Amino acid sequence: MRSLVLIGHGSHLNGESAVAVYRYAELLRARGLFDEVIEGYWKEEPSLRQVLKTTASTDVTVIPMFISEGYFTETVIPREMGLGHQGPVPQGGIARVIGGRTVRYTLPYGVHPGMREVILARAREVLPDASPQDTALIVLGHGTTRNENSNKVIYQNAEVLRASGHFAEVHALFLDEDPKVGTWPDVVRAPRVVVVPFFASEGWHTLETIPEDMGLSGTVTEFPDNPHGAQQVYYARPVGTHAAVADVIVQLAEEAHGAGDQGDHERGHEAAWQAFMDRARRGLRVGEAVITPELGVFELRHMLDEGLPGGELTTLVTPEGVRDRVRFTDGGEHRPVHTLRNLPRGWRAVLNEADLRRAVHYLYPAVVEETYAHSCHALRHTPWPTTARRQTGIYAKVQRATPAQVEHVAQEICSGCLRTRLWAGERLTHSFLDGVPGGLPCAEACTYVVAEVREEVSGKRGAGSGHSHDH
Template identity: 45%
Template sequence: MQALVIVAHGSHLNPDASTPTYEHADTVRAAGVFDEVRTAFWKEEPSFREVLRTIESEEVYVVPLFISEGYFTEQVIPRELRLDDWDVAEWDSDGTSATHTTLAAGDVEKTVHYCGPVGTHDAMSDVIVRRAETVTDDPDVGPGFGLAVVGHGTERNENSAKAIEYHAERIGEMGRFDEVKALFMDEDPEIDDVTDFFESDDIVVVPLFVADGYHTQEDIPEDMGLTDDYRTGWETPAEVDGHRIWYAGAVGTEALTADVIIERAADAGADVGNAIEEIRRRTRVAGADGASVGD
């Protein structure tokens, strides 16, 4: 038997923070390739510390629904899961290249295949593109458009910016969009000045966040000038400084994110059958041909 555990931050204050986690778990569960699918949270129940005790399978694949490598993926989650012999050096990572490591959770006698975060997997580039397709309702969106991939950015975790820059570079290499830029909330180049960085009349803005919350639904729309008050909402697209801004909301709310979760587990050795292809087919924007960044 094999089990999948999706671990996420959650929130005591924002009831929507855990919604994408539950939705992706349901999508994976429906694919039928894992005997058990569980979710666990830092700020909600069930907790990281207890989740392994709810599982019967001896082989467990743990996938962090986090954007970047850092404090939670390298310290909190391994500690709370009580993974024997965990050492961050196991990743041998440059900040975006953590894949997986296999460890024992001795107190529950299970083998845990601990995976890198969803946000740094190559397939997340596909999800960002899919977000652009979804918000424009155009499976061929790209020509004539700029794409802004937005992250928080923080001096406390240099890997936060690396994940944003990594996907912006990968998507830029596709040649699909006229321009692709990595922008940030708390470091340069800042999302406040989004129109200064693009010549394209149309700009799709995709925040690389797991869930919609304070930053994606309040800060970023106001910072970009979509609205003076987030409580009054905004148009999509919205006219800002002679450009049309198509604001997509958090990338982690895109249904295709479930594919990335499964791909993380597959990279660690899980038997996922044809679930990857099936989820890509089921979550496709109407009319899309299914081509991905990696194709």
């Protein structure tokens, strides 16, 4: 078997942040090239610390769904996944044997040479007859003064596309560093200009900032009085949302190097799900949900909806339907931590055995694997001081948090969670596998707690600035 893991940033605040990774996972799953395709996140579940536990195979390829190399791809992801690597990732990636799996970690998809074809595809979409006689191309990056690698991929793509002869001129411009996008009228001479944002997703920058900085009014904007004469600007969609990115991901996975000994992870993972299914076939309560076997299929619903006629509930028939329903509360709030006691009501899912497993993975990511490991006395918990010492960048300040500050945050957040805090010394003697619905282990403080402890140390919690910790 071979597993593909796509790693996104995610968000504690914005439920749309994870959608692009879900979309690519679905595209790749449909191709059937891998035995499974799993999503993991820095700020959502399954977290970087959990995601390897959810893989069924002993051959795992991990691809960062980022547009360029930088802090997350070189520091955060390798650290949190226990890859024993820091700094730039070589061509072909790195390989480690972790917990009986060979884990191959690649460069982010955005730096793959195949992205040049995606830039061209986006340009041709918005201007099919672009020509080297009268058309300029602007490859537009975000840019940052904090990491020189952020602009490297933009310059490299612009250089190769310039040499290809497809356009009269090719320019690399940026939002947050020189040369800035607002200077384009002075720089670009061609009468027709195609702008392709080298961004991972559609968002505030592509919808608001770039059009404002460039003076764009839509997909095509006329500029009759520019310094080099009349110009038309054709504004393309960001490269990261193009379906061809799936081809780039496949190429990255195929180019991933390295091999290692394969251990018994596959058997352990399957044993966890077999234990789960043995309970499910007899009826099972897990977290806030109840699973009922019915004539060869399984019904999954909120425990508080038990007994309601099926006609009063929205019926879901795919794991993805469950995923999309449980990502938000009944009030429409994003649920970055799925074990918080705010599972939405009003739905039922009718699923076969294979789909039930995937639906439960979406419902409570990594819970089956971690609970089974706990029942086998094989789940290692990480005390808060160890988690704090591991943090870097803007989160390094959590190392200054007092035990009282950590407990204050944990009491507010963790009191609303179904999990038992093993990392804080709490004990869990029985789990849902033993018939105790709320028996879920928590081996380590989640990124939501870490982010809120940072706000506590900064004196910002409750000050209306909670958005800062998702930047």
